Amino acid sequence: MKGLKKQRRIQIIALAAVLLVGSTALIGYAMQDGINFFRSPSQVFENPPGDGEVFRIGGLVEEGSLQRGQGETITFKVTDTKSSVPVAYTGVLPDLFAEGQGMVGTGRMVAGTFEASEILAKHDETYMPSEVVDALKEQGVYVDPNPGS
Template sequence: MTRKQRRLSLIAGAGLVLASALGLVAYALNDQIVFFYAPSELAEKNIAPGSRIRLGGLVAEGSVKREKDGEVFFSITDTAQVVPVMYRGILPDLFREGQGVVAEGRMEPDGSFHADSVLAKHDENYMPREVADSLKSQGLWKHNQETATQ
């Protein structure tokens, strides 16, 4: 085997090892990837029950219902579609109707969403970028909030 052939074999072997390592990392991270959807996008796409996603929008007016056992039922809307959400736990202090929210959890077979974490805005001007972009695309964005997400 010539020197050039050995060098090419070594490079090919290193490339194969690197490609295998990247494939294993991608496979391991597959369960950690969480996609963001607005309620309208959720209605358009056929999301499989049990899929882990982030759902963002506004808390629908009059939709918050608190149970004695700590469960909270509310709806997230982008004014075009509404998705019912069930959450068990303590909600952020700034969680309220009409405010921006992002919930992370799983879709249920009945079309509802079971959240295991809820994030609310942190002041009167901030809204998560994904929610703001979704509202902008529907023409529902208020201009005075434009600089708050940048």
């Protein structure tokens, strides 16, 4: 009787482990299209993305590069002060989007231009996305406006 209980307990634990591994694999498979990796403009030039690969790019909107085209199409360049990538976006930009400010865009490279499907901008005077700050720090050009906070 004692051996039967022990065997049953082992079977339940083994089944639970198999179900856990299976559900983790299914979740990972389902999320693989939803994971967008962040890249700075320098990283885009050093290691170009694959055809049709969706990723996030971030940096500063280059001064003097913002051009509003026909309709809702807007073009500009995003820079990390080392490299610049041309960006095309069709849609309404966030209210706080401006030249010289931080931004993050989601999209893909098409013929050397990043075609953004989504643009995010800073939300106050001192905020910049952490990925952009990290990329600028790597370039040695970012100075924290609020040291110690």
